[in-house]
Amino acid sequence: MTVGLTITRTIAAPPERVFAAWTRPExxxxxxxxxxxxxxxxxxxxxxxxxxxxxxxMRVPDGSTIYWHGRYTEVDPPRRLAFTMDDDPASDTTDPVVVTFAPAAGGTEMRLTQPRDDLTDEQLGQTLIGYNSFFDSMEILLAGRD
Structure with missing residues (x-):
């Protein structure tokens, strides 16, 4: 796997709760x-x-829908989650996104690594912006919850 990006965040919640945010549909x-x-x-x-x-x-503001799908390759609660992720229904990406969860001062250090696959530099930059926006929302969701 060629790593395309790595994002590390400290989330103010215990590892079990942050892991659950990735694995509970709601x-x-x-x-x-x-x-x-x-x-x-x-x-x-x-x-x-x-x-x-x-x-x-994923229903985007322009009215279109993105259909995400994948397969879990590793599930080790609350330490590690690995899964494939693709928005092309005809494709089945094999390189997983890996998310690790470790206790840290103030909560959980969450680290995501995603393979580059065939993303251009511009697409990789947009992916980074997207994930950071997602994780901002996760922090709000988990604020004050156990």
Whole structure:
């Protein structure tokens, strides 16, 4: 896997809660997409086990829908989650996105690494902006929750 980007955030919640934000459909729908995009909770399906599939619909402001899908490759709560992620229904990406969760001062250090795949530099930059927006929403979602 050629790493395309790595993002590290400290989230003010315990690792178990941050891990759950990635694996509970109602939580995932609340932060995936950030403020500008809607992910209806009833479109999120998660079979959180190695080999299990996940899907989610992202409704963007221009009225279009992005159909995300993937497969979990590693599930080690609350330390590590790895999954494939693709928005092309005809494709099945094999290089996983990996998210690790570690106790840290003030909560949980969450580190995401994503392969570059065939992303251009511009697309990689937009992906970084998108994830940071998503994680801003996650921080709001998890503020004050256990």
């Amino acid at each position: 939580d995932f729908a609340g932060w995936f997409g950030g403020d500008a995009v809607k992910v209806p909770a009833d479109t999120v399906v998660m079979d959180v086990r190695p080999g299990g599939r996940w899907t989610a619909e």
